[in-house]
Amino acid sequence: NAGVTQTPKFQVLKTGQSMTLQCAQDMNHEYMSWYRQDPGMGLRLIHYSVGAGITDQGEVPNGYNVSRSTTEDFPLRLLSAAPSQTSVYFCASSPGRPPQPQHFGDGTRLSIL
Amino acid sequence: KQEVTQIPAALSVPEGENLVLNCSFTDSAIYNLQWFRQDPGKGLTSLLLIQSSQREQTSGRLNASLDKSSGRSTLYIAASQPGDSATYLCAVYTENTGNQFYFGTGTSLTVIP
Numbered sequence: 001n002a003g004v005t006q007t008p009k010f011q012v013l014k015t016g017q018s019m020t021l022q023c024a025q026d027m028n029h030e031y032m033s034w035y036r037q038d039p040g041m042g043l044r045l046i047h048y049s050v051g052a053g054i055t056d057q058g059e060v061p062n063g064y065n066v067s068r069s070t071t072e073d074f075p076l077r078l079l080s081a082a083p084s085q086t087s088v089y090f091c092a093s094s095p096g097r098p099p100q101p102q103h104f105g106d107g108t109r110l111s112i113l
Numbered sequence: 114k115q116e117v118t119q120i121p122a123a124l125s126v127p128e129g130e131n132l133v134l135n136c137s138f139t140d141s142a143i144y145n146l147q148w149f150r151q152d153p154g155k156g157l158t159s160l161l162l163i164q165s166s167q168r169e170q171t172s173g174r175l176n177a178s179l180d181k182s183s184g185r186s187t188l189y190i191a192a193s194q195p196g197d198s199a200t201y202l203c204a205v206y207t208e209n210t211g212n213q214f215y216f217g218t219g220t221s222l223t224v225i226p
Contacts, residue, residue, distance in 0.1 A: 004156070035216075042117060042202070042216030043157075058213065090156055098214060099144045099206035104156035 002026050006091050006105035013081045013112050021076040021108050023091030031094045032074040033058070033102065034066065036087040043090065049074055050097055081112045115140045115207050119217035126193055127225050134188040134220045136203035141181045144206045148177050148188050151200045151219065160201075161188070193224045 007022045025032065033048040045058030049068040063085060065077040074093075078085060088109050092102035116139040126132050136146070145164050149157040161170045161177040163186070169178040176189040190197060202219040 040218060042218050043204075043214075044216075045213050048213075092157075101147060101159050101162055102214070104158075106154070106156045 004091055004093055004103050004105035006089075006108050008108060009106065010109045011111070013078075013110065015081060015083060015112060017081050019078055019081065021078075021089055021091075021110070023074045023076065023105060024072050025074075025091075025093040025103070026072065027093065027095075027103065028071060029093035029095050029103070030071065031097050031100070031102075032068070033092050034064070034074070034076045035090045035092065036060065036085075037090060037107075038087050046076065046089075078110075083112045086110060086112045115143075115205060115215040117203060117205055117215050117217040119201075119203060119220050121220060122218065123221040123223075125223040125225060128193060128195060130193050130224075132190050132193055132222070134190070134201050134222070136186040136188070136217055138184045138186075138205050138215070140207050140209060141184050142207060142209045143181065144208055146177075146179055146186050146206075147204045147214075148175075148186075149202045149204065151202060153199075157202065190222075193222075195224045195226050198222055198224050 004025045030051045034046040035043040047066040049055045088107045090107045091105045094100040094102045118137045147162045148160045163170045163179045174191040179186045200219040200221045204214045204216045
């Protein structure tokens with residue numbers, strides 16, 4: 001059972017480049033979310049989706065785009081990477097909206113030079 | 114905005130010792146509180162979930178307590194083992210401030226054989 005799969009695990013970008021972080025889940029979960037984890041700070045919510053075709057902003061959405069064309073996939077796009085976006089990114093899913101407990105992927109470590 | 118604090122940031126104990134990790138939050142109107150374990154390079158694994166109406170939850174050697182009125186939760190680990198070495202995070206769900214989970218910064222635990 002794969003659960004929540006994130007790719008890539010590591011990525012280095014130059015300032016201004018764009019890229020997409022992939023997230024896929026095989027549990028038929030309706031709710032999916034993206035967090036970033038920075039040293040000395042708790043995980044912060046970037047964007048979330050309550051189902052295919054529906055997305056909304058979290059606490060720190062600037063500089064990121066998301067889409068949800070299928071139940072399984074929830075990619076996160078960095079439009080023009082900035083050093084401030086250097087972080088570890090986690091994707092999570094749950095059967096329904098919070099406060100249902102979420103299942104987390106292993107994360108993507110992203111460095112912006 | 115809900116603020117979640119975990120003290121200490123790091124803890125080192127000899128194997129076999131009982132220990133307590135602390136989590137405090139500023140808005141007591143929480144729906145639930147969850148404790149997670151995070152191993153290096155991995156995502157978050159849920160350990161215990163306490164609903165706001167509960168005072169504690171137990172799983173094996175782990176016991177989590179909740180005191181909503183004082184804005185505190187503790188995670189008690191009995192007879193610690195080297196395999197318990199990890200970062201432990203708490204997260205609270207609150208409906209008053211943003212309808213999302215708010216995470217603490219974690220306590221990094223090292224159990225010395």
